[in-house]
Amino acid sequence: MKILVAYASAHGTTGEISTFMAKALETFGAEVTCAAVESIESVAGYDAFVLGSAIHEGVWLQSMLLFLDKFEAELVQKPVYFFVTCIRIVEADGYDHVMKNYMHTPTLEKLKVRKVNAFGGATQLSNINWDERWALGLRYDGTNLQSRLNADYRDWYTIGAWANSIAKDLDLKPTF
Numbered sequence: 748m749k750i751l752v753a754y755a756s757a758h759g760t761t762g763e764i765s766t767f768m769a770k771a772l773e774t775f776g777a778e779v780t781c782a783a784v785e786s787i788e789s790v791a792g793y794d795a796f797v798l799g800s801a802i803h804e805g806v807w808l809q810s811m812l813l814f815l816d817k818f819e820a821e822l823v824q825k826p827v828y829f830f831v832t833c834i835r836i837v838e839a840d841g842y843d844h845v846m847k848n849y850m851h852t853p854t855l856e857k858l859k860v861r862k863v864n865a866f867g868g869a870t871q872l873s874n875i876n877w878d879e880r881w882a883l884g885l886r887y888d889g890t891n892l893q894s895r896l897n898a899d900y901r902d903w904y905t906i907g908a909w910a911n912s913i914a915k916d917l918d919l920k921p922t923f
């Protein structure tokens with residue numbers, strides 16, 4: 748089975764999560780390609796898609812929206828799984844908030860997405876320019892701005908478990 752893990756990432760966090768998921772899916776014998784959405788010219792020949800986007804100002808990155816728009820007709824023919832990375836999720840009620848507000852249901856339904864998930868991401872302020880800091884500070888919609896913005900909230904066990912659940916959904920068997 749050939750799987751494409753395609754990600755929209757501004758600062759690398761979502762890309763690293765995608766690479767981790769690709770490696771997890773490979774342990775089930777899948778042939779996995781992991782790539783940034785901007786670099787993908789064709790989605791032909793894949794049997795399933797795992798798509799992930801960072802959240803900026805409450806929405807998916809524009810590069811993911813362009814990717815979905817461009818390949819919608821092909822994506823919808825195959826199993827699609829979708830995740831976001833963000834920091835709102837680590838607050839109280841974060842998961843529910845993210846699922847309600849950061850998931851664009853009409854798009855997910857249009858693509859017949861089989862599973863959605865949201866993971867804690869990471870922010871490294873030294874990598875974020877001043878425009879982005881303003882956006883993060885002004886538009887970030889949490890009830891409290893994270894006290895530790897400069898932090899890595901990724902939970903690799905949760906991410907790995909989701910990759911395993913995708914493998915199971917695709918009826919892949921572990922090779923380990």
Ligand SMILES: Cc1cc2nc3c(=O)[nH]c(=O)nc-3n(C[C@H](O)[C@H](O)[C@H](O)COP(=O)(O)O)c2cc1C
Nearest residue numbers: 756757758759760761801804805833834835868869
């Ligand atoms: C400009 C900017 C805006 C952001 N806006 C939000 C937001 O609205 N909600 C949220 O939960 N996280 C927000 N974040 C945090 C990112 O979603 C999170 O750090 C993510 O893991 C970054 O992924 P990346 O490194 O792949 O770009 C924002 C980060 C930046 C830099």
